[in-house]
Amino acid sequence: MFKGPGSAECLQPGFSPGGQGRGRRGGEMTAERPGTVLLGRPGRPPMLGCGGVCRAQDFAAIFLLLLSAAIFGAKTENDFSLVQPLVTMEQLLWVSGRQIGSVDTFRIPLVTATPRGTLLAFSEARKMSTSDEGAKFIALRRSVDQGSTWSPTAFIVDDGETPDGLNLGAVKQREPRKGRLIVCGHGTLERDGVFCLLSDDHGASWRYGSGISGIPYGQPKRENDFNPDECQPYELPDGSVVINARNQNNYHCHCRIVLRSYDACDTLRPRDVTFDPELIDPVVAAGAVATSSGIVFFSNPAHPEFRVNLTLRWSFSNGTSWRKETVQLWPGPSGYSSLTALEGSVDREDQGPQLFVLYEKGRNYYTESISLAKVSVYGTL
Numbered sequence: 546m547f548k549g550p551g552s553a554e555c556l557q558p559g560f561s562p563g564g565q566g567r568g569r570r571g572g573e574m575t576a577e578r579p580g581t582v583l584l585g586r587p588g589r590p591p592m593l594g595c596g597g598v599c600r601a602q603d604f605a606a607i608f609l610l611l612l613s614a615a616i617f618g619a620k621t622e623n624d625f626s627l628v629q630p631l632v633t634m635e636q637l638l639w640v641s642g643r644q645i646g647s648v649d650t651f652r653i654p655l656v657t658a659t660p661r662g663t664l665l666a667f668s669e670a671r672k673m674s675t676s677d678e679g680a681k682f683i684a685l686r687r688s689v690d691q692g693s694t695w696s697p698t699a700f701i702v703d704d705g706e707t708p709d710g711l712n713l714g715a716v717k718q719r720e721p722r723k724g725r726l727i728v729c730g731h732g733t734l735e736r737d738g739v740f741c742l743l744s745d746d747h748g749a750s751w752r753y754g755s756g757i758s759g760i761p762y763g764q765p766k767r768e769n770d771f772n773p774d775e776c777q778p779y780e781l782p783d784g785s786v787v788i789n790a791r792n793q794n795n796y797h798c799h800c801r802i803v804l805r806s807y808d809a810c811d812t813l814r815p816r817d818v819t820f821d822p823e824l825i826d827p828v829v830a831a832g833a834v835a836t837s838s839g840i841v842f843f844s845n846p847a848h849p850e851f852r853v854n855l856t857l858r859w860s861f862s863n864g865t866s867w868r869k870e871t872v873q874l875w876p877g878p879s880g881y882s883s884l885t886a887l888e889g890s891v892d893r894e895d896q897g898p899q900l901f902v903l904y905e906k907g908r909n910y911y912t913e914s915i916s917l918a919k920v921s922v923y924g925t926l
Contacts, residue, residue, distance in 0.1 A: 624838050625861045629924030630872050630900065638666055638686055638695060638903070639915040641675075645698055650675040651684065653830075654915045655713055655883045656903035662887055664688040666903055668915050670700060675912050680706055691887065692901060692919045713777060713883060718837075719784040722809035727754075729788050729810070731774040737762065739773040739790055741810040754810040757818060771796040773804070775830040781863050782839045786810055789833045789843065789864075792826060799849035801826050803864065823867045824858070825849050832884035836898055839863065840922070844874070844882040844902050852911050855879035855904050857920065874918050880905035886922075897923035 639651035648670040655667040670682040683702035686695045714728030726744040731737070740756030760771040776790035788804040796802075801824040805817045824831075824843060829852055831845035841864045847856035857872040882904035889895070900920040907913030 622838060624923075625840065627897070627923045628840060628859065628861075629922075630857060630859065631921045631924040631926075632872065632874065632918050633921050633926060634692060634919040635874075635916060636692075636695075637906075637914050637916050639668055639670075639684065639698070641913055646670065646700065647672075648682070648684075649673055650912055651915050652905065652912060653881055654903040654905060656901050656917065657713065657885045658887050658901070662689075662691070664692055664885070664887075664901060666695070666915075666917065669704075670698075678706075680704070691899060692917060715778040715780055715786060717780060717784075717786075717809055719780065719782070721784060722811075725809050727778055727786060727810050729776050729778050731776065731791075731793075732756070732759075737766075737772065739776050739788060739804065739813070741778070741788075741813070743810060755806075755812040757804060757813050757815065766794050768794055769796055770794045773802045774828075776804075777831065777833040778810070779833050779835045779841070781835055781841075782837075783863075784809075787833075787835075787841075787864060788813075789824075789831060791828060791830055792820070793828060795828065796820075798822055799826060799828075800824050801831065801845075821864070827852050830881045832882040832902065832904075834884040834886055834900075836886055836922075837888055842884055842886075842900060843867070844884055844904065846879045846911075847871075852880050853878055855882060855902075855906070857900075857902060872920065874902060874904065875906050875916075878907040878909065878911040878913075880911035897921060897925050 639645060641650040643649060650671040651668045652671060652675070653669040657665050659665065664687065666686045668684045670684040672680040672682065681704045682700040683704065685699045685701050688695045714726060717723050717725040717727065722745065724745070726748055727741055729739055729741040731739055738756050738758035741754040742751045743754045744751050757773055759766060759773065766772045772793040774791035774793040776788045778786050778788045780786050786806045786809060788806070790802040790804060792798070792800060792802045797820045801821045803819045803821050804813055806813050824845070825847055826845055827848050827850050829846055831843065833841065833843050835841045839861070841860040843858045844855065846852045847854045853876065854873065855875040857874055858867045860867045882902055884900065884902055886898055886900050888898045900922055902918045902920060904916060905911045906916040
């Protein structure tokens with residue numbers, strides 16, 4: 546299914562499909578530039594409720610590939626005064642309704658970039674319905690020209706009947722634990738809350754780090770109980786890791802839960818759990834990424850109740866406050882989103898950083914399609 550780590554962009558289709566509830570993001574890791582690890586469903590270690598971690602042997606090639614390549618030559622100086630995000634392009638990558646490979650619904654978008662600047666877009670190809678549970682493939686499209694054109698859809702993993710999904714993780718680029726792979730996900734009733742899986746040997750083996758349990762632990766949750774859910778980790782310039790999490794039962798607010806670890810997710814302390822009232826959220830999986838210069842970007846449907854108004858925000862203060870300016874990517878139905886950035890030289894050409902937002906988008910329902918928006922961070926064409 547995958548070529549070895551010597552290949553620059555090695556994902557290949559394994560087969561074609563035969564054949565919403567609430568989408569789940571399990572793990573699959575792309576270990577590369579600050580922050581991206583894709584994880585699916587490995588048999589070990591024990592499963593996270595988000596579907597666990599994908600079969601480790603199937604994805605080891607991805608980890609080794611991306612870790613073997615050079616990290617982007619990204620800027621480290623403060624470039625905050627240059628930030629004027631501007632959408633320069635948008636296109637649909639997947640359309641639901643049995644229009645592509647007889648797939649009923651495409652959901653759970655993920656986007657990442659390899660060290661060579663290739664964009665990889667993933668989604669769940671749900672074979673028979675919009676439901677989280679049921680047969681699905683993992684779909685992939687690839688772009689080698691910064692999102693202008695894309696390869697045909699390849700179906701690279703068959704999840705069978707397992708109700709799991711996808712999630713982006715993080716790769717530590719700074720001490721402590723430089724090079725560590727981190728993927729975090731939400732648990733089941735038996736192990737609820739947010740927990741992280743860690744690897745210090747490029748994905749060859751995994752172990753549990755710490756976690757934050759829901760309250761009451763091990764019992765069904767009610768409205769306003771503490772129940773952190775789908776989440777996105779990213780690394781800050783000081784080496785700490787932030788985990789931006791879905792607030793499943795609206796504990797404290799209709800906003801995001803923010804966890805922070807200072808030891809590469811060996812521990813997650815209750816004292817480091819906060820809530821961000823500026824990040825209003827309708828209970829959804831959101832996108833978050835930090836650039837090498839310390840700009841934090843966040844995307845979600847910015848509404849307290851409904852999945853509408855997909856909005857991009859940014860912060861110059863490690864996410865402790867957010868700029869008043871925002872970019873509305875889509876006013877209508879919109880759901881899950883994912884972020885990645887290209888920084889520094891790409892194809893031997895220096896350019897300003899480019900942000901890519903892959904998100905669920907529709908006119909009547911957010912499950913109608915998955916769209917990619919390209920954003921110039923400095924507002925240049």
